[in-house]
Amino acid sequence: MMFPDPFGPISREEMRQWQLERLQTTLNRAYFQVDFYRKRMDALGLLPEDVAALEDLRTLPFTARRDLADHYPYGLFAVPLRSIVRLHTSTSTFQGKENPIVLGFTRHDVEMWRSLAVRLFEQVEVTDRDIVQVAFNYSLFPGAFTFNQAVEALGATLAPAATNSATIQLQVLQDFRCTVLATTAAFALHIADTMERTGTESSRLRLRLLLVGPEPLPDPARARIESVLGVPVYGLYGVTxxxxxxxxxxxxxxxxxxxxxxxxxxEVVHPVTGEPLPAGSEGELVLTTLTAEGYPLIRYRTGDVxxxxxxxxxxxxxxxxxxxxxxxTDNRVSVRGIPFYPEDIELLLRRFDSGLEDFRLVISTVYGIGDQIEVLLTRTPAQDLPGGGRSQYLDLLRSQLRRALGLGVRVQMVEPDQLPREGLGYRTVFRSLTPVPDSPLPSPP
Ligand SMILES: [Zn+2]
Structure with missing residues (x-):
């Protein structure tokens, strides 16, 4: 792959020139291959060549998550399907069919991902002598595939432990003498708990570091994992x-x-006005793909601050x-490393039960990370209970939620005065189970 080495002698000026050239190629691809982008630019009287400097990108509108869902399934693909080698989704409630998004990637895109994941390993000095245990879910999410390919591309040794239990993960770590563990912060905490519970000393492992993400890594979680596993934890970030x-x-x-x-x-922009903010200011991250072929995104609002x-x-x-x-900037929450939107849960609940009045999601956090979820709901007695009796109703709803989220969810029917006061997020209340502040609260900026 002919990418410039951003860690080598390239200056920021040279990087900006590289970015501008790729941006122009991307805008051309988007304009001529994707109706959505062409119509929006035509409406503004803009052509790809009007973007002559990086700053000119600001004349183009943002792309929102809603735009992606509105063009489900293939409306934003910039290449014919035969050029797509991989399809992924971006929301965990996909199975609940709420606002589904499907993403398509070409051979080039998948190779680019692999080279970037190799870079993540190199940044923390993982080498071909390491044995890397990858504990990610093999699903419509891309993480596990990319990590596995990167480990092999690096020439290191791969142990694809997937979502085996923490006990099996520990056995693999110990018996295979793995030196690196790549997983989510939530699962790393779970492994730490299991080590404590079973009296497994970190000295019995050959582990030398953890790479965790792409969900946030709050400081209390990092401190907890490092203290039990006895090795440094490095964070990473991704946008599916x-x-x-x-x-x-x-x-x-x-x-x-x-x-x-x-x-x-x-770009970093003001979350409300969308105005660009100077370097060093806190704001919403907006990203534009520079080489993506299958699914170019122009000024995509990540929602991440x-x-x-x-x-x-x-x-x-x-x-x-x-x-x-x-x-x-939005209400997205994450439990056990699985991100979802409370609004999607509401859609599911209202479709399940037309008698639903109100609800809260109560998320218990451990070291700042969502660990368990409970739905408290109120309903009008005037409407019949779907499923017949109360216990059938709750069972049915639990299984629907589990199918949609891939998580066990507790459900309780309560009186209106038993609903907790709303937290900072949309109908979401956080309860910390550990004596630390809840750092990943999705509070409005
Ligand atoms: Zn550095």
Missing amino acids: EMVEPGLAGECTARDGLHLAEDQFLA TVLREVPCPCGRKTARLSPVLRR
Whole structure:
């Protein structure tokens, strides 16, 4: 792959020139191959060549998650289906059929992802001598596939442990003498708990580091995992609609996440006005793909709140760094590493029961990470209970929620005065089960 080495001698000026050339190619591809982008640009009287500098990108409208769902399934693909080698989805409620999104990627795109995931490993000095245990779910999400391919591309040894139980993960870590574990923060916490419960000493492992993401890594969670496993934990960041993992990741300096600027153009904007903010300000991350063939995205609003810094890193790499993403501009929450929208849960609940009046999602957090979810709901007695009796109703609803989310969900029918006061998110209440502040609260910016 002929990508510039953003960690080598390339200057920021050279990087910006590289970005501009790729941006122009991307805009041409989007304009001529995707009706959605062409219509929007035509409406503004804009042509791809009107973007002559990176700053000109601001004249184009944002692309929102809603736009992606509105063009389900293949409306935003920029290549014929025969050129697509992989399809993924971006929401965990996909099975609940709420606002589904499908993404398509070409051979080039998948290779680009792999090279970026290799970069994540190299940033934390993983080499071909390492044995890497990858504990991610094999599903319509891209993470596990990309990690596995990257480990092999690096020449390291892959142990694809997938979503085996924590006990089996620990056995593999120990018996295979794995030196690196790549997983979600939620699962790493679960492994730490299992080690404590079973009295497994970290000295029995050959582990030397963990790579966790793409969901946020709050400081209390990092501290907890590091104290039990006895090795450093490095964070990474991804946006499923673009690349996951590989968009950004920490280096050994652990002072921000290096962004793959050779593949993605980043802006930070005011979450309400959409106005661009100067480097170093906190705001919503907006990304434009620079080389993606299958699913180019122009000014995509990620909903993630961060700070982008362009100052050089002590490690010598010159790419801009993101601060860890711990807040959202929308209501998206995450439980056990599975992100979802409370609004999608509401759609599911109302379709299931026309007598539903109100509800709350009560999310228990452990070290700042969503761990369990309970639905408290009120309904009007005037409407018959779907399923017949109360217990059948609750059973049916539980199984529908489990199918939609891939998570066990507790459900309770309560009186209106028993509903907790709404938290900071949409009908969502957080309860910490550990004595730490709940850092990943999706509070409005
Ligand atoms: Zn660095």
